[in-house]
Amino acid sequence: MNLDELDRDDENEPGADLVRAENLSVMFGRQMVLRNIQLSIPRGQTLAIIGESGCGKTVLLKTLVGLVKPISGRVLFDDDDLAKLDDKRLTEVRKRMGFVFQNAALFDSMTIRQNVAFPLQQHRMADDDEINERVMDRLAEVGLPPEVAKKRPAELSGGMRKRVGLARALIMEPELLVYDEPTTGLDPIMSDVINELILGTRRRFPVTSIVVTHDMHTARKVADRVLMLFPRTRLAEHESQVLFDGPPSDLEHAEDRRVRQFVRGEAGERLNELIAARG
Numbered sequence: 001m002n003l004d005e006l007d008r009d010d011e012n013e014p015g016a017d018l019v020r021a022e023n024l025s026v027m028f029g030r031q032m033v034l035r036n037i038q039l040s041i042p043r044g045q046t047l048a049i050i051g052e053s054g055c056g057k058t059v060l061l062k063t064l065v066g067l068v069k070p071i072s073g074r075v076l077f078d079d080d081d082l083a084k085l086d087d088k089r090l091t092e093v094r095k096r097m098g099f100v101f102q103n104a105a106l107f108d109s110m111t112i113r114q115n116v117a118f119p120l121q122q123h124r125m126a127d128d129d130e131i132n133e134r135v136m137d138r139l140a141e142v143g144l145p146p147e148v149a150k151k152r153p154a155e156l157s158g159g160m161r162k163r164v165g166l167a168r169a170l171i172m173e174p175e176l177l178v179y180d181e182p183t184t185g186l187d188p189i190m191s192d193v194i195n196e197l198i199l200g201t202r203r204r205f206p207v208t209s210i211v212v213t214h215d216m217h218t219a220r221k222v223a224d225r226v227l228m229l230f231p232r233t234r235l236a237e238h239e240s241q242v243l244f245d246g247p248p249s250d251l252e253h254a255e256d257r258r259v260r261q262f263v264r265g266e267a268g269e270r271l272n273e274l275i276a277a278r279g
């Protein structure tokens with residue numbers, strides 16, 4: 001083994017950062033949604049991003065995977081600055097990411113087999129037999145029976161569609177999996193099935209995960225680390241937008257009262273603010 005190979009091995013070790021955001025700020029028109037976000041996600045970590053509606057969770061997620069461009073700062077994926085990559089390199093990098101969207105985002109006109117195979121076919125990654133085998137393996141991994149492959153999304157329940165979405169995200173064996181609200185709209189039992197799948201996926205593959213969620217049960221159960229964002233508009237000028245960054249077990253005793261209120265589901269002074277705003 002030469003020195004270059006040794007270096008590469010170091011980078012792939014658990015613990016080295018896969019994603020790094022430096023001084024990230026994002027604006028839409030005149031609205032500053034994110035300001036000066038600093039974030040490093042080591043390989044193998046599962047990070048949950050929480051915070052009230054509209055605080056910028058999804059925007060942060062999209063910026064970290066290069067779907068939204070920051071007005072300042074940068075995102076490094078495995079040390080590559082996403083803003084500096086041309087389209088071809090960005091496509092290569094995206095192949096290393098899997099996306100599980102809120103509504104599963106399946107193609108209604110395609111069968112489940114075609115939906116799950118889509119990323120492989122799009123990148124012409126395998127022949128038909130291999131694609132078929134991989135699709136069936138992934139469906140089995142998310143607990144779906146083989147006969148589901150022939151069905152169309154409309155014939156499945158919401159929970160089954162979410163599982164198909166996860167199977168599709170896994171088909172490329174990504175290094176980074178991002179989940180946007182994976183349990184929204186599901187009953188508590190089906191939510192827990194999805195939580196267990198997220199945990200099981202992490203056990204089976206050495207994947208790094210980012211989970212945007214409103215569901216504190218999900219955050220506590222699947223995450224090694226939780227990041228809580230707060231809406232920019234309600235922060236004092238000097239305050240950081242990240243109110244909490246630590247293990248889920250520390251949330252209940254967080255120093256910041258706004259964190260404790262959020263995780264306990266208490267409206268606190270927010271209720272008075274909303275009543276005052278209504279006049």
Ligand SMILES: Nc1ncnc2c1ncn2[C@@H]1O[C@H](COP(=O)(O)OP(=O)(O)OP(=O)(O)O)[C@@H](O)[C@H]1O
Pocket residue numbers: 028033051052053054055056057058059060214
């Ligand atoms: N493409 C866009 N163009 C303009 N404004 C946007 C765009 N995407 C998001 N925003 C604004 O950015 C803010 C943060 O949105 P974001 O979707 O990240 O919130 P969130 O914390 O994920 O909320 P929720 O929990 O309700 O999904 C919102 O005010 C939203 O209107």
